[in-house]
Amino acid sequence: MVSLILRYLNYIIGAAFAFVLLLALWGTASELISNPPEETAEEVFHLEPMALHLQSDGPFGTYDLRQVQRGFQVYKEVCSACHSLKQVAFRDLQKIGYSEAQVKAIAADWQIEQPGVNKDTGEAATRPNVPADRFPLPFANDVAARAANNNAIPPDLSLMAKAREGGPAYIHSLLVGYTDPKTYTHDGKALMKEFPDFSVPTGLHFNPYFANLNIAMPPPLTQEGQVQYQDGTRPTINQMAKDVSAFLMWAAEPNLTKRHATGVGVVLFLLIFIGLTFGAYRNVWRGIKH
Amino acid sequence: MSFPWAEEYKPKHPAMQWVDQRLPLPRLVYNAIGAGYPVPRNLNYFWNFGVLAGAALAIQIVTGIVLAMHYAPNAATAFGSVEHIMRDINAGWLLRYCHATGASMFFIVVYIHIFRGLYYGSYKPPREMVWLLGVVIFLLMMATAFMGYVLPWGQMSFWGAQVITGFFSAIPVVGENIRIWLLGGYAPDQAALNRFFSLHYLLPFVIAGVIILHIWALHIPGSNNPTGVEVKGEQDTVPFHPYYTAKDGVGVGVFLLVFALLVFFAPNYLGHPDNYIEANPLSTPAHIVPEWYFWPFYAILRSFTADFILPAKLWGVLAMFGSILLLFFLPWLDRSPVRSANYRPVYRIFSWVLIVDVLLLGYVGGSEATPAYLLLGQVTAAYYFVHFLIIIPIVSSLERTRPLPNSITEAVLQGKSGARMKETAVDGHVAPAE
Amino acid sequence: MASVDETVENPDPLLAKDGDASDVRRRDFLSIAAVSFAGIGAGVVALPLINQMNPSADVLALSTTEVDLSSIEAGQAIKTSFRKQPLFVRNLTPQEIAEAEAVPLSKLRDPETLEQRTKTGHKNWLITLGVCTHLGCVPLGAGEGENRGPFGGYFCPCHGSAYDTAARIRQGPAPRNLFVPEYEFTSDTHVKVG
Numbered sequence A: 001m002v003s004l005i006l007r008y009l010n011y012i013i014g015a016a017f018a019f020v021l022l023l024a025l026w027g028t029a030s031e032l033i034s035n036p037p038e039e040t041a042e043e044v045f046h047l048e049p050m051a052l053h054l055q056s057d058g059p060f061g062t063y064d065l066r067q068v069q070r071g072f073q074v075y076k077e078v079c080s081a082c083h084s085l086k087q088v089a090f091r092d093l094q095k096i097g098y099s100e101a102q103v104k105a106i107a108a109d110w111q112i113e114q115p116g117v118n119k120d121t122g123e124a125a126t127r128p129n130v131p132a133d134r135f136p137l138p139f140a141n142d143v144a145a146r147a148a149n150n151n152a153i154p155p156d157l158s159l160m161a162k163a164r165e166g167g168p169a170y171i172h173s174l175l176v177g178y179t180d181p182k183t184y185t186h187d188g189k190a191l192m193k194e195f196p197d198f199s200v201p202t203g204l205h206f207n208p209y210f211a212n213l214n215i216a217m218p219p220p221l222t223q224e225g226q227v228q229y230q231d232g233t234r235p236t237i238n239q240m241a242k243d244v245s246a247f248l249m250w251a252a253e254p255n256l257t258k259r260h261a262t263g264v265g266v267v268l269f270l271l272i273f274i275g276l277t278f279g280a281y282r283n284v285w286r287g288i289k290h
Numbered sequence B: 001m002s003f004p005w006a007e008e009y010k011p012k013h014p015a016m017q018w019v020d021q022r023l024p025l026p027r028l029v030y031n032a033i034g035a036g037y038p039v040p041r042n043l044n045y046f047w048n049f050g051v052l053a054g055a056a057l058a059i060q061i062v063t064g065i066v067l068a069m070h071y072a073p074n075a076a077t078a079f080g081s082v083e084h085i086m087r088d089i090n091a092g093w094l095l096r097y098c099h100a101t102g103a104s105m106f107f108i109v110v111y112i113h114i115f116r117g118l119y120y121g122s123y124k125p126p127r128e129m130v131w132l133l134g135v136v137i138f139l140l141m142m143a144t145a146f147m148g149y150v151l152p153w154g155q156m157s158f159w160g161a162q163v164i165t166g167f168f169s170a171i172p173v174v175g176e177n178i179r180i181w182l183l184g185g186y187a188p189d190q191a192a193l194n195r196f197f198s199l200h201y202l203l204p205f206v207i208a209g210v211i212i213l214h215i216w217a218l219h220i221p222g223s224n225n226p227t228g229v230e231v232k233g234e235q236d237t238v239p240f241h242p243y244y245t246a247k248d249g250v251g252v253g254v255f256l257l258v259f260a261l262l263v264f265f266a267p268n269y270l271g272h273p274d275n276y277i278e279a280n281p282l283s284t285p286a287h288i289v290p291e292w293y294f295w296p297f298y299a300i301l302r303s304f305t306a307d308f309i310l311p312a313k314l315w316g317v318l319a320m321f322g323s324i325l326l327l328f329f330l331p332w333l334d335r336s337p338v339r340s341a342n343y344r345p346v347y348r349i350f351s352w353v354l355i356v357d358v359l360l361l362g363y364v365g366g367s368e369a370t371p372a373y374l375l376l377g378q379v380t381a382a383y384y385f386v387h388f389l390i391i392i393p394i395v396s397s398l399e400r401t402r403p404l405p406n407s408i409t410e411a412v413l414q415g416k417s418g419a420r421m422k423e424t425a426v427d428g429h430v431a432p433a434e
Numbered sequence C: 001m002a003s004v005d006e007t008v009e010n011p012d013p014l015l016a017k018d019g020d021a022s023d024v025r026r027r028d029f030l031s032i033a034a035v036s037f038a039g040i041g042a043g044v045v046a047l048p049l050i051n052q053m054n055p056s057a058d059v060l061a062l063s064t065t066e067v068d069l070s071s072i073e074a075g076q077a078i079k080t081s082f083r084k085q086p087l088f089v090r091n092l093t094p095q096e097i098a099e100a101e102a103v104p105l106s107k108l109r110d111p112e113t114l115e116q117r118t119k120t121g122h123k124n125w126l127i128t129l130g131v132c133t134h135l136g137c138v139p140l141g142a143g144e145g146e147n148r149g150p151f152g153g154y155f156c157p158c159h160g161s162a163y164d165t166a167a168r169i170r171q172g173p174a175p176r177n178l179f180v181p182e183y184e185f186t187s188d189t190h191v192k193v194g
Helices: A002-007 A009-034 A041-045 A065-077 A090-096 A100-109 A142-148 A168-176 A237-252 A256-284 B014-022 B025-033 B045-068 B078-087 B092-119 B128-150 B155-170 B175-183 B190-219 B240-265 B292-303 B312-333 B345-366 B371-398 B408-413 C021-051 C057-061 C094-102
Strands: A114-117 A124-127 B038-040 B237-239 C065-068 C077-082 C085-091 C125-129 C152-156 C161-164 C169-171 C183-185 C190-193
Touching: A002 A009, A009 B312, A009 B371, A065 A090, A065 A237, A090 A100, A168 A237, A256 B092, A256 B240, A256 C021, B014 B025, B025 B190, B025 B240, B038 B240, B045 B092, B045 B190, B045 B240, B078 B092, B092 B128, B092 B240, B092 B292, B092 B345, B092 C021, B128 B155, B128 B190, B128 B292, B128 B312, B155 B175, B155 B190, B155 B312, B175 B190, B237 B240, B240 C021, B292 B312, B292 B345, B292 B371, B312 B371, B345 B371, C065 C077, C065 C085, C125 C190
Parallel strands: none
Antiparallel strands: A114 A124, B038 B237, C065 C190, C077 C085, C085 C125, C152 C161, C161 C169, C183 C190
């Protein structure tokens, strides 16, 4: 008996797994039929980001430094009040075209100072930023961040362009996507007609580009000219949103230009290498049938 | 080692003679991957992937060692130290992207290598040990990759560690204690991160050791080939060097090209955006998925949603581990004397069905667990087990195989190495070559 | 092991006739070119692997230190840090200056005058690295009440190197004077080192 079981063990195990899976399949299918999942407002009305074209796109992309500088200005004057940029240092700004003196001035004038220690008393104190410092946190800790922002921590923006599906396009769409849920329609369907019970919880703001449609961040860019650009670009809301997306792309991937340039060289090298090895291979095997 | 006509190592230079007499290491290399190893002359490009897997491991070890010089295995600073590598370390971005993409390349190459073995019956006698050691390498790779993915301490790292150590809690009675022991706490934290780092550094060297055994075991019978017919004489083989070193050179070039395209132009394509968010033990990402190379196994795990004698969770974990462990028994599940699927018409069809099945499982594993995907996952997971445990044993005893060529050389002369042989076709079963 | 089959009668039926000499040269050329290319590639790959050990951007950014001199009285010294190394800043007394200047250069192992080791107009400010030139210990003498050694400057307890009031090596195994880093006075009381 035991030897018989051992002999057919593989069939027994295979049949057992298959049986339990069919059982599960039956459960899933009958659940699907008896209790079809209802569509939620998020599923119907959540939008994928709009297309955004930046100079950094594509295999040969580079940063448009003037745009990145404008985006930095938007970050500095609008976002930095709540959002940290803790992986980026002031000295990094030299890579987007600021001079050493400008970087020094930007650091020294930065509204929030670096935490430090009073040299005489040893108590917590602050000191002005220097280029070697990373961008200081707008809130000392998560508790302070929550308390000041209606219980929602504003996320760090250093990697935002890599930490969301869609990257800079998502950031741009989110910034310009705030709208009124009462009049919001998508694909010819009105939100309030499809989901009459839909409401935006207090303290949240309706934005169809956000995963669950309600985001804690109030619309940060509200009027044209909120930021005054030095280079004469007209600061429309859309322009500011694009520029800050370009800046955050740079902040997340500061070595992109170098990476693309290196990549082109490496690929060319490898193509020649493949050509040579293939020639060598054909020659070595010459006259040998295989 | 294997064939009497193998070229003997005869160092010309007196210094090499001196070394060879005292430490025959050059001789060992010569006989392993030099002119002293006769290899069937009819290998196709699928046979490049063993060398490519070795290259991928070398890339991982080299980039890994330098990354470890800068990485800080501390829950408070790990995420920042990875960003420090990406931003401030000289060429750090290059090294990290190479390491992250290199893991994917390693798995791509190894999956093709495994399929090669399945298709051409490389697991059959006398090469069972080669296959068994290969499965061991695969398991070690999975453990290494999992622990490596935890190290950046992003959201997916953290929740991956949480979910995967959660498998062990499915074990009755002692499961929860094992999980806590693995993590050194109740949730992934400093203790888990630090031990994962230690093991992530150790295991690649263990893999390298098992690879040496894998190659050693291979050199006893010599390489299989697309016909599955054993080597009969010198005319069937060519020396590894220069013939296959030249061919592997082309393979390595193409491998590096694909690798470079990913590293330089799409370094985050195979990753997940959530891992650029620092680990937060209080908030689970909306859609947890492992890295793509675990998707088929993840789909198997998720497909078990019904209790039957055992709880669904335990079934899922058993099936997931079982799906890999059953590969250990493959040489005894498939009893057909013919190796290559080219001469096994039924097996050949099923092996392509298996590929489609595993690709579908991967697709399901990477998607959200909606009922539709769940259904597809349940069907494909069932096929996976039925394929190995039921179909293969039945096919191997009932199948009418095509007649084998008398030798590799004959197959080559027919101009169809590895393909079916019309002229010499004889009905009925054909005895294996050896 | 393997049974010999018919094809052995013609041991080399698959080998075509060897090509002529120019083919051989071409074959060699391609193989050599491919291997050389691989060598060049390996060499280029080695560069980032070596370069990653150099100081990173954040370390280089910290390479200047500002020191406030206003609180250091004559005869006192402070220890601060420059590039993660100890930096001695010492306010010499007129007597210490005189002692340093009285030593004939011929008696010094590493001949340098006090003028050469300080800035014009600020001869009393002796700014040196606190790293013994022997094997890198931190000499005593900058802290209050520490042993300043037989020459009144600094004294390294590891192997007994003694420095004078201009931090020049006078006795013991150290080969050179304490290193004077690049620095400049940004005002009368502030110095920027590096």
